[in-house]
Amino acid sequence: MAVADRKAKDKEALKALILKAAKKLFVEKGVDQTTIRSIATAIDYSVGTVYVYFKDKNAILHALHTQGFIHLSGHFKVLYNVSDPMERLKAMGKVYIKFAITNPDMYDLMFSLKAPMEFLDAINQEEWNEGKGTFDVLRTTVKQCMDKGHFKGHQLEPLAFMIWGMVHGMCSLEISKRSCGVNLGKPETIVEEGYGEFLRIMDKL
Amino acid sequence: MAVADRKAKDKEALKALILKAAKKLFVEKGVDQTTIRSIATAIDYSVGTVYVYFKDKNAILHALHTQGFIHLSGHFKVLYNVSDPMERLKAMGKVYIKFAITNPDMYDLMFSLKAPMEFLDAINQEEWNEGKGTFDVLRTTVKQCMDKGHFKGHQLEPLAFMIWGMVHGMCSLEISKRSCGVNLGKPETIVEEGYGEFLRIMDKL
DNA sequence: AAAGAAAATGAACGATGTTCAATTTTCCAA
DNA sequence: TTGGAAAATTGAACATCGTTCATTTTCTTT
Numbered sequence: 001m002a003v004a005d006r007k008a009k010d011k012e013a014l015k016a017l018i019l020k021a022a023k024k025l026f027v028e029k030g031v032d033q034t035t036i037r038s039i040a041t042a043i044d045y046s047v048g049t050v051y052v053y054f055k056d057k058n059a060i061l062h063a064l065h066t067q068g069f070i071h072l073s074g075h076f077k078v079l080y081n082v083s084d085p086m087e088r089l090k091a092m093g094k095v096y097i098k099f100a101i102t103n104p105d106m107y108d109l110m111f112s113l114k115a116p117m118e119f120l121d122a123i124n125q126e127e128w129n130e131g132k133g134t135f136d137v138l139r140t141t142v143k144q145c146m147d148k149g150h151f152k153g154h155q156l157e158p159l160a161f162m163i164w165g166m167v168h169g170m171c172s173l174e175i176s177k178r179s180c181g182v183n184l185g186k187p188e189t190i191v192e193e194g195y196g197e198f199l200r201i202m203d204k205l
Numbered sequence: 206m207a208v209a210d211r212k213a214k215d216k217e218a219l220k221a222l223i224l225k226a227a228k229k230l231f232v233e234k235g236v237d238q239t240t241i242r243s244i245a246t247a248i249d250y251s252v253g254t255v256y257v258y259f260k261d262k263n264a265i266l267h268a269l270h271t272q273g274f275i276h277l278s279g280h281f282k283v284l285y286n287v288s289d290p291m292e293r294l295k296a297m298g299k300v301y302i303k304f305a306i307t308n309p310d311m312y313d314l315m316f317s318l319k320a321p322m323e324f325l326d327a328i329n330q331e332e333w334n335e336g337k338g339t340f341d342v343l344r345t346t347v348k349q350c351m352d353k354g355h356f357k358g359h360q361l362e363p364l365a366f367m368i369w370g371m372v373h374g375m376c377s378l379e380i381s382k383r384s385c386g387v388n389l390g391k392p393e394t395i396v397e398e399g400y401g402e403f404l405r406i407m408d409k410l
Numbered sequence: 411a412a413a414g415a416a417a418a419t420g421a422a423c424g425a426t427g428t429t430c431a432a433t434t435t436t437c438c439a440a
Numbered sequence: 441t442t443g444g445a446a447a448a449t450t451g452a453a454c455a456t457c458g459t460t461c462a463t464t465t466t467c468t469t470t
Contacts, residue, residue, distance in 0.1 A: 025290055036327060041411060044318060046450045048430085057427070075275035111381065112317055128385055153405060158398035161378075169374020170367065177315065194370060200358060201406060216417095241458065251419045253461085262458065 015053045017043050019067070022060050031061070042107040061113060064126065068103075068110040069130045076137055077101050085144035090199055092141060093167050097191055102172035108175060111168070138164055153204050170194050220258045222248050224272070229267050231311040236266070266318060267332065273308075273315040274335040280304050281342055290349035295404055297346060298372050302396050305376035313380060316373070343369055356410055375399050 021042040025034040036057060040047045054060050075095050082088040100107040113127065138148045142160045145151060151159060226247040230239040241262060245252045259265050280300050305312040334376065347365045350356055356364060375396045400402040 036428085037426080042375050047428085048450055049448080051428070052448075085217050105399050112378075128382065155398070157394060159402045161395050162375065162399035165373075165375030165396075166371035167374070168378060169372070170370030172316075172371055172377065173366075173370055173373060176216060177333065190363060190366050193360070194367035196321075197359055197364045201410065204409060205406065240456080242456090252459085253419055254417080256459070257417075 007106060011053070011143075014045075014049075015063075015085055016042070018045075018053055019060065019063055023067075023106075026064070027119065032111070048171060061109065063128060064106070064109055065113055066130060068106045069134060071103075071106070072099050072110075073134055076134070077161070085141050087148055089138075089141045089145055089163075092138065093163070093195055093198070095172060098140070098165050099173055100175065101189060101191060104175040104178060107171065108179075111172060135160070135164060154205075166198060167195065182185065207212060208316060216258070223250075223258055224265065224268055225233070228269055228272075228311075230362065231269070231314065236314070266314065269311075270315055270318055270332060271335060273311045274339060276308075276311070277304050277315075278342075281339070286319075290353060291355055291407070292348045293299060293386055294350055295341075296369075297343065298368070298400055298403070299397075301371040301372050302400060303375060305380065306394060306396060312376065312383075315376060330403050336354075340365070340369060359410075370399065 006184075016020075018039060022034065022039050025038055025042065030036075036050050037047055039060075040050050054063070078093065079088050079095065080090055082091055103139045137154065139160045141161065142151070143156055144152070146156060174189060209267055221246060227239065227244050230247065234243075242252055245255050255265075256336060259268070281297065284293050284300065287296055288336075292344050311314075314395055344361065344365045347356070348361055351359070361406065377395060379396045
């Protein structure tokens with residue numbers, strides 16, 4: 001049955017090829033300006049082939065979405081070396097920001113997927129479970145900080161949500177600004193400065 | 206010249222009528238599922254008429270976008286009565302959150318307008334100036350807090366940006382969650398709880 | 411009432427996402 | 441080697457979208 005195995009690998013390879021081309025075009029031309037035809041042309045396949053490997057355009061978006069979260073969680077792995085939870089928490093924000101600012105188009109994709117989404121799809125649930133997965137890493141770290149005596153008088157869930165919202169909010173505002181051409185070109189972004197303020201605040205908690 | 210005046214008023218009225226119908230359809234069906242034809246049908250006019258009053262679909266989106274910011278800044282006016290800047294800052298966040306959670310679709314429109322945007326339009330600059338306008342209210346208030354001795358050892362610009370990012374981030378995460386059907390139906394939203402944690406932190410600064 | 415101006419129309423165009431019958435390629439048994 | 445079944449690929453065709461513009465209708469003025 002080696003043949004079947006190779007076929008399966010080929011299928012995965014072509015699927016990956018489609019995704020690679022789609023991602024490149026999304027970044028270059030934007031999601032709306034990227035047509036299925038342009039993706040097919042880029043990899044020298046026909047339109048129909050793309051539809052064999054992906055149900056529709058949203059499925060491609062969804063796959064890239066998933067890739068993005070996997071990519072991000074990969075970056076988080078360096079944090080396993082940081083034993084002190086407070087230091088880990090601080091570093092986690094920096095990793096998150098670096099990822100978002102370095103891959104703004106991918107980050108956009110990861111968090112602006114509501115419009116073309118069918119409501120309440122099973123797929124959709126998966127999507128947010130992945131988001132929840134990254135959030136769990138944050139929640140766990142905050143919990144460990146509290147166990148060590150930090151954040152006295154605060155509640156775990158809302159506090160973790162606030163921290164995620166803060167980092168996400170600054171990143172998405174900055175990315176929006178940049179895609180609108182409002183770029184001040186500072187070497188250190190306002191996002192990192194803003195996060196610096198938060199770090200100074202955390203030192204007191 | 207009474208005729209010309211009435212004509213001008215009619216034009217404005219029809220423009221407003223188009224916007225009203227567009228907003229309703231955007232909220233009901235989503236932006237992508239709302240066609241120019243459906244807008245025209247809703248107000249019993251032809252497709253062409255819509256294009257007489259708006260250059261294209263983006264122009265309608267832009268007009269609604271502007272309306273949203275005007276609406277939000279209207280809600281901010283109750284804050285003029287709060288003389289203490291720290292109290293005003295706290296209240297400002299609550300007003301902002303209430304607006305976002307009460308008008309999630311409008312809020313979405315206001316901050317997810319990058320995709321269909323032409324890069325570096327003069328229009329685009331206007332857009333962000335409006336956004337900057339609302340941000341200026343926040344910046345000014347933070348400045349007054351610092352003048353009164355709060356936020357020692359912090360920088361105005363990054364701190365204000367961090368606060369905006371935090372509130373915006375929590376709101377947009379919550380709105381995304383809801384539009385995906387992940388609704389826990391708590392009476393008090395996680396956003397308000399998260400903001401509550403921030404308020405407790407601010408009391409120490 | 412007629413002519414000119416303004417407003418409204420909707421058929422038509424190009425492009426898009428999507429489908430599917432037809433075609434080509436790949437595979438393995440005879 | 442070969443023949444035909446299974447799998448993979450194709451691209452013409454369809455519905456719908458945003459958009460345009462020559463034409464028609466409505467209104468204003470003389």
